[in-house]
Amino acid sequence: MEGPVYLDPHFWVAVSFAVFVLLVFKPLGRAFTKVLDERSAQIAADLAEARRLREEAEATLQVYRKKQQESLHEAEALLAKARQDAATMAAQAEAELKAALDKRIKLAGDRIAQAEATALRDVQNHVVDLAIAAARSLIQEHLGRSGEKELIRQAAAELERKLH
Secondary structure, three states: OOOOHHHOHHHHHHHHHHHHHHHHHHHHHHHHHHHHHHHHHHHHHHHHHHHHHHHHHHHHHHHHHHHHHHHHHHHHHHHHHHHHHHHHHHHHHHHHHHHHHHHHHHHHHHHHHHHHHHHHHHHHHHHHHHHHHHHHHHHHHHHHHHOOHHHHHHHHHHHHHHHO
16 A cells, blocks of 8 residues: 555554543643652652751750760769869878877877886885884884883884875
8 A cells, every 4th residue: 555644544543542642641641740749849858857857866966975075074073073082081091090099109108107107106105114114113123122112102103104
């Protein structure tokens, strides 16, 4: 068939197919474009939300980093204060220990001096008692020969009273 193309049935089938496709795909294209536009708008909204959340997260991260730095500085200050307090307490404890030892040494010295004084007084009293006894014995011996016993007793009593 060699004639005009518009007389060929294949031509009209192709034209009707093309018109059909144009008529069917035009509303489908609009629907497809609408779906793609909605999807694009949803993706843009999701991206905006993600960007906002990211900025919010970064701001929160900065706040926590600042708080962490402040806490670190505060902990370092507390540690330094604790070390200083420990050194002060150690020095104070050392001073108190030295004072307590000095007090005990002084107290021991006082006790030793008191014990020495007591011992010396006891020895002196014993020597006096021995001297009295010896004097009494000598007086009684010498005066006993002369017979005045009453005089001897009075002198012995008076001697004992005067020596103590």
